[in-house]
Amino acid sequence: MDYKIYPPEELTEGTVKLPLSKSESNRALIISALTPGAELPRQVADCDDTDVMLAALERTAGPVNVGAAGTAMRFLTAFYAVTPGCQVTLDGSERMRQRPIGALVDALRALGADIEYLSKEGFPPMAVRGRMLEGGEVEIPASVSSQFISALLMVGPTMEKGLKLHLKGRIISRPYIYMTLEMMTQAGASVDFDENNQVVTVNPVRYSRPLPPVEADWSAASYWFEIAAISAEPVSLEGLRRKSLQGDSAVSRLFMVTGLEASWGSDGLLNLQLTPDAGDRLELDLTDTPDLTQTLAVTCCMLGLPFRFNGVESLKIKETDRLAALQMELSKLGFILEVEDPGTLLWRGARYEPEGEELEPIRTYDDHRMAMAFAPAAIFFPGLQINNCEVVSKSYPRFWSDLRAVGFTLEEVEKPIPGND
Numbered sequence: 309m310d311y312k313i314y315p316p317e318e319l320t321e322g323t324v325k326l327p328l329s330k331s332e333s334n335r336a337l338i339i340s341a342l343t344p345g346a347e348l349p350r351q352v353a354d355c356d357d358t359d360v361m362l363a364a365l366e367r368t369a370g371p372v373n374v375g376a377a378g379t380a381m382r383f384l385t386a387f388y389a390v391t392p393g394c395q396v397t398l399d400g401s402e403r404m405r406q407r408p409i410g411a412l413v414d415a416l417r418a419l420g421a422d423i424e425y426l427s428k429e430g431f432p433p434m435a436v437r438g439r440m441l442e443g444g445e446v447e448i449p450a451s452v453s454s455q456f457i458s459a460l461l462m463v464g465p466t467m468e469k470g471l472k473l474h475l476k477g478r479i480i481s482r483p484y485i486y487m488t489l490e491m492m493t494q495a496g497a498s499v500d501f502d503e504n505n506q507v508v509t510v511n512p513v514r515y516s517r518p519l520p521p522v523e524a525d526w527s528a529a530s531y532w533f534e535i536a537a538i539s540a541e542p543v544s545l546e547g548l549r550r551k552s553l554q555g556d557s558a559v560s561r562l563f564m565v566t567g568l569e570a571s572w573g574s575d576g577l578l579n580l581q582l583t584p585d586a587g588d589r590l591e592l593d594l595t596d597t598p599d600l601t602q603t604l605a606v607t608c609c610m611l612g613l614p615f616r617f618n619g620v621e622s623l624k625i626k627e628t629d630r631l632a633a634l635q636m637e638l639s640k641l642g643f644i645l646e647v648e649d650p651g652t653l654l655w656r657g658a659r660y661e662p663e664g665e666e667l668e669p670i671r672t673y674d675d676h677r678m679a680m681a682f683a684p685a686a687i688f689f690p691g692l693q694i695n696n697c698e699v700v701s702k703s704y705p706r707f708w709s710d711l712r713a714v715g716f717t718l719e720e721v722e723k724p725i726p727g728n729d
Contacts, residue, residue, distance in 0.1 A: 309720055310669065310695045311708070313686035316715030319541045323577060324532055324710055326524035326547045328353040329554060330703045334379050335488055336519050337361050338387055338462050339495045343515035351521055356702045368394045368438075376401045376674055376702065379455055382412060385436060386459035389421035390466045394438030397426065403628070403674060405432050412456040415448045416441075419467065443467025443512065447474035450506065453622065454481035457508075458488040464510030465497045475506040480622050482596050483555020490553055494519055524548050526556040528704045529578070530603045531680045533559050535714075536580035537566040538610045538687045543714075545578040558597050562604065565590050566611060588613070595619030602681035605634050605653065609643045610688050614657040621651025628673035637682060640668045641689060669693035676702040683711060693721060 333352035338361075340346045348365065352358050357377040364372050364384050368391070374380040381400055388394045399405075410430030413423050422437040443464070448456055457475065464471030479485070489499050489508070496516035500509045524547025536543040548557075550572060560570040560578075567586030571579050590608055594601055594617050601620050608615040623630035631653055635645045644658040662668075667689060672678040676699045686692040700707040708718060 309697050310693060310723060311697050312691050312693045312719045312721055313683055313711075314690050314717040314719070315539070315687040316717075318715070319535075319539060319543065320713065320715040322713065323544045323546050324714070326528050326532075326545055327355065327704050327706060328522045328547075329525040330355055330357050330527075331379070331484065331487065331525075331554060332491070332522045333358045334361050334383060335458070335462065335491050336522055337365060338383050339491060339515055339519060341365050341387065342390075342463065342466055343495060343518075346515070346518060349519065349522070353522070353525070353703070355705055367396065369396060371397045371399065374398070374400045374404065376404060378404065378407060381407075381409065381432060382453065382455040382459045383462070385409065385412060385423070385434065386416060386463045388436040388438050389416050389423060390441050390463040391438040392440050394436065396436050397433055398436055399433035401674075407431070408452070409434075409456075411449050411452050412459055415446045415456070415460055415473075418446045419443060419471070441467045443469040443471050445472040445474065447476050449477055450475035450479040451477045451621075452480075454479070454484040457485055461485075461488050461499070461508060461510060462492060464499075465492070465512065465514050467510075467512060470512035471508075471510040473508045473510070475508070478595070479506065480595050480619065481555065481598060483558075487553040487555070491519060523552060523554065525703070526552060526554045526559060527599055527677075528680075528707075530556060530559045530600055531684065531704075531707070533563045533568060533570075533580060534603050534607045534681070535684045535687070537563060537568045537582060537607050538684050540582045542582075543580040544573075545580070546576075548578050555597050556600055559600055559603075562592060562597070562600065563607075566607060566613065586611070586613075590615040592617050593619045598622050599677065601653065602630060602634060602677045605638070605645070605655070606681045606685055609638055609641070609655060610685055612657070614655055616652065616654040618652050620653050623651075628675045628678070630675065630677070633671070633673050633675065633678055637670050637678065640670065641685065667692060669695045672696045672699050674699055676700050676704065680704065680707055683707075683716075686716070 330353045360374050360377045360380045420441045424435040426433045498511035498513040565587040642662045670682045
C-alpha cells in the first residue's frame with residue numbers, strides 16, 4: 309500500500325504505547341529455546357521478524373525461509389548448528405541471498421558445525437545439520453555485523469568446552485553485544501568480556517533461569533523523537549525503561565542538539581519537549597547505533613541542521629544499501645547528501661528546489677526504517693507519498709495507526725493495474 313501523508317495542525321494529546329523490542333525479543337527466544345525445560349516467552353514483539361523466529365523454532369527439519377529477517381537468519385544459523393538432530397535448509401528473500409553470512413559460517417565450521425552452501429559461497433541458502441559442538445577458541449571480524457557475534461555468543465553455553473571468541477578489528481554496534489551478554493547472564497550463563505583485548509569467554513555453563521519481560525523498543529521511539537523535533541510539539545511515550553539494555557536508548561542524548569529534551573514523568577512516561585537550545589551542526593560517530601542513521605538524517609535535513617555521521621559503513625549490507633537509499637530519497641526533497649569512503653554520511657546544507665508540481669514518491673526498498681524515518685517529513689511536505697508502507701510490519705506494525713491517532717491523515721493511493729492505460 310502507498311500513502312499520501314498530511315500532518316495535523318497540531319498533534320492530538322495522548323500517549324504513544326510503543327511496541328516491544330524486536331532485538332530483545334529475538335534474543336529471548338533463542339536463549340529460551342536453548343534453556344533446558346524452559347518455555348518460549350509469550351510477551352514478545354508483535355512483528356514480522358519475531359513471527360519468523362517463532363515459526364522457525366518450531367521446525368527441526370526441512371525448509372526454513374526467514375524472508376527479509378536478517379537477525380533471524382544469523383541467530384538461527386547458529387541455533388540450528390548446535391541443536392543435535394536438526395536438518396534444515398535455511399533460506400530467505402532475494403535480498404537476503406545477497407547479504408553475506410560467510411564470517412559467521414566460517415566461525416561455526418571452525419567449531420565443528422556442519423553447514424553447506426547450496427548456491428553462492430558465503431551467502432544463503434544453506435543446509436544446516438545440527439550436532440553437539442566441542443567448542444573452543446575462534447575469531448571473527450568485529451566490523452561486519454554484531455549479529456554474527458551475538459549469534460555465536462548465545463550458543464556458547466551449549467558447547468562442551470564453552471567458547472572463547474576473539475573479536476578482530478573495530479567493533480561496531482557494541483551495545484548490541486552488551487545486550488546479548490547481559491541477557492545471557494540473566495538466564496544463568498557465565499561470561500566474561502575482556503574489552504582491552506577484545507576477547508569474550510563463555511564458560512560451559514548451561515542456561516538455567518527464565519528471562520525478565522521484554523522492554524518497549526527504543527528504535528521505534530526514535531521516530532517519535534523525530535516527530536517531536538520537527539513538529540515542535542510535545543510527545544509522551546509509554547513502555548520504556550530508564551536503565552535499558554538497548555543501545556538505541558542513546559537517542560535521548562543524540563537528539564539533544566536538535567533542542568529536544570527528554571524527561572521522565574512520575575508516571576513512568578518519557579516526555580519529549582522542544583526547547584530553544586538547538587545547535588547549528590551535528591557531528592556524531594554512529595558506530596554503536598547505526599540503526600538511528602535514517603531517523604537522524606531526515607530530522608536534520610528537515611530542521612536545516614548540517615551533519616556529519618561517521619561509523620555507518622555497515623548500512624550498506626542492511627535490508628537495502630541504506631546510505632544510497634538515503635541519498636536518493638532525500639534528493640527528491642531537495643537535499644544533497646554525500647557519502648565519503650568508507651563509512652561517512654554528511655550533509656553540508658546544500659539544497660535545491662525539486663522540479664515538478666508534485667514530489668516524487670519516497671521508495672522504501674523493502675526497508676521498514678526508510679518508511680518510518682521519512683513519514684514525519686510530511687510535516688514539512690504535506691501530501692508526501694511513501695510507497696510500500698506495509699514494510700513497517702517488520703518491526704512496528706502499528707506505526708501507521710499510531711500516526712493517525714496523533715492526528716496525521718493517511719490517504720491510500722490506488723496502484724495502477726498493470727496493462728491498463
